[in-house]
Amino acid sequence: MTDKQEDHDHSGVEFRGHPGRRVRADAQRNIDTLLQTAMAVFATSGVDAPVREIAEKAGVGVGTIYRHFPQRSDLIAAVFRREIDACADAAPVLAAQHEPGEALVRWVQRYVDFIAAKRGLAKALHSGDPAFDTLPAYFKKRLEPALKALLMSAASAGEVRPDVSAEELLGAVASLCMHAFTQGPEQARRMASLLVDGLRYGANSPPKYKKAARRKA
Amino acid sequence: MTDKQEDHDHSGVEFRGHPGRRVRADAQRNIDTLLQTAMAVFATSGVDAPVREIAEKAGVGVGTIYRHFPQRSDLIAAVFRREIDACADAAPVLAAQHEPGEALVRWVQRYVDFIAAKRGLAKALHSGDPAFDTLPAYFKKRLEPALKALLMSAASAGEVRPDVSAEELLGAVASLCMHAFTQGPEQARRMASLLVDGLRYGANSPPKYKKAARRKA
DNA sequence: ACCTGAACACCGTTCAAGT
DNA sequence: ACCTGAACACCGTTCAAGT
Numbered sequence: 001m002t003d004k005q006e007d008h009d010h011s012g013v014e015f016r017g018h019p020g021r022r023v024r025a026d027a028q029r030n031i032d033t034l035l036q037t038a039m040a041v042f043a044t045s046g047v048d049a050p051v052r053e054i055a056e057k058a059g060v061g062v063g064t065i066y067r068h069f070p071q072r073s074d075l076i077a078a079v080f081r082r083e084i085d086a087c088a089d090a091a092p093v094l095a096a097q098h099e100p101g102e103a104l105v106r107w108v109q110r111y112v113d114f115i116a117a118k119r120g121l122a123k124a125l126h127s128g129d130p131a132f133d134t135l136p137a138y139f140k141k142r143l144e145p146a147l148k149a150l151l152m153s154a155a156s157a158g159e160v161r162p163d164v165s166a167e168e169l170l171g172a173v174a175s176l177c178m179h180a181f182t183q184g185p186e187q188a189r190r191m192a193s194l195l196v197d198g199l200r201y202g203a204n205s206p207p208k209y210k211k212a213a214r215r216k217a
Numbered sequence: 218m219t220d221k222q223e224d225h226d227h228s229g230v231e232f233r234g235h236p237g238r239r240v241r242a243d244a245q246r247n248i249d250t251l252l253q254t255a256m257a258v259f260a261t262s263g264v265d266a267p268v269r270e271i272a273e274k275a276g277v278g279v280g281t282i283y284r285h286f287p288q289r290s291d292l293i294a295a296v297f298r299r300e301i302d303a304c305a306d307a308a309p310v311l312a313a314q315h316e317p318g319e320a321l322v323r324w325v326q327r328y329v330d331f332i333a334a335k336r337g338l339a340k341a342l343h344s345g346d347p348a349f350d351t352l353p354a355y356f357k358k359r360l361e362p363a364l365k366a367l368l369m370s371a372a373s374a375g376e377v378r379p380d381v382s383a384e385e386l387l388g389a390v391a392s393l394c395m396h397a398f399t400q401g402p403e404q405a406r407r408m409a410s411l412l413v414d415g416l417r418y419g420a421n422s423p424p425k426y427k428k429a430a431r432r433k434a
Numbered sequence: 435a436c437c438t439g440a441a442c443a444c445c446g447t448t449c450a451a452g453t
Numbered sequence: 454a455c456c457t458g459a460a461c462a463c464c465g466t467t468c469a470a471g472t
Contacts, residue, residue, distance in 0.1 A: 052463095062438085
């Protein structure tokens with residue numbers, strides 16, 4: 001781990017069997033369009049949406065999809081990775097824009113919205129499809145450091161208790177979201193914010209003479 | 218609720234559009250065979266197994282399946298209801314065969330095995346398919362009283378703390394099982410038994426001078 | 435290199451013909 | 454009443470033909 005700047009392949013996509021090979025510009029454009037279109041279609045119609053529909057809306061032939069994503073599940077996995085990246089990347093932005101406690105709260109809400117919207121996630125992870133094999137590791141690799149940073153500065157600022165790890169918080173919230181599928185995303189948000197309130201309750205220093213009436217949502 | 222003996226339709230199947238109509242003997246035999254075959258196939262190949270495979274193994278035409286179960290999901294739901302029934306019916310049997318604490322432990326294991334084996338359950342419940350709409354209610358209606366009886370007599374015997382409801386225990390264990398899908402059913406069993414040990418720990422009267430070395434599993 | 439889309443295999447569901 | 458299975462619609466995936 002001596003890399004000073006780890007590449008999380010946000011935009012570029014590295015393909016099986018073509019390691020290090022540069023993709024042609026038009027192909028890369030197709031890939032981007034495909035991922036964006038697929039994300040939109042999955043969001044509205046679910047991950048079971050027909051491949052043909054995505055190809056049509058993206059303006060390409062079905063063959064193009066299969067050239068870049070050999071299996072239908074590879075496309076789904078790629079979209080998930082994109083959304084994980086977006087969620088992780090939101091952390092430093094929020095940290096720069098808000099004070100530590102508020103940044104943490106907002107990020108957790110963002111995380112909840114991400115998970116709660118993906119009713120296909122649990123299905124995918126337990127399908128046994130090898131395309132999803134690396135997804136849990138990627139999920140953890142990207143999201144845990146993101147939350148850890150927020151958690152640590154909030155703890156340093158005394159706004160939050162310091163004895164809860166990013167890993168268990170990530171897992172607990174995900175668990176709540178999965179369980180709240182039956183109830184809808186409102187329930188998930190409420191339970192998650194209850195959890196964060198719990199974090200605040202056990203902080204070293206209570207709100208004190210801080211502007212404590214800053215909650216609206 | 219003045220019925221002295223509620224009918225939980227264990228064996229008979231009541232059909233939409235034919236309320237009260239008796240089914241012919243050969244049809245009933247087909248239904249039973251179908252449910253048994255489907256249960257076996259789902260267990261080995263998962264709930265995505267082709268309808269044709271089930272029809273073939275049951276020795277009937279596909280049309281026969283669709284006559285009794287208009288949608289594929291109706292067959293899945295029927296199999297689930299059967300297994301829920303079997304699990305609920307195991308409670309009084311265990312209660313008659315073992316002392317209260319042991320009966321409770323054994324039933325929870327049975328329940329875990331039921332849930333942990335059904336990786337299709339979460340998928341089904343969140344699919345939005347109307348065939349599964351009544352399943353959660355049926356689940357609760359049958360399983361909650363079954364567990365409640367075990368829990369109450371174990372609590373009366375002082376083997377278990379009395380302040381945990383059947384509903385929350387049922388939910389907690391199911392939650393553990395769902396979450397343990399990634400790890401396999403072993404993890405689920407361990408966490409569930411930990412939970413029951415927790416119930417025991419807070420009992421009114423500790424093991425005392427009871428034959429406490431009765432655990433083997 | 436990359437793209438296209440007809441073609442193939444497979445699966446859920448229907449329904450005319452049988453008993 | 455009930456059963457059968459060919460037929461239909463639809464979807465994932467492939468690959469020969471194009472650029």
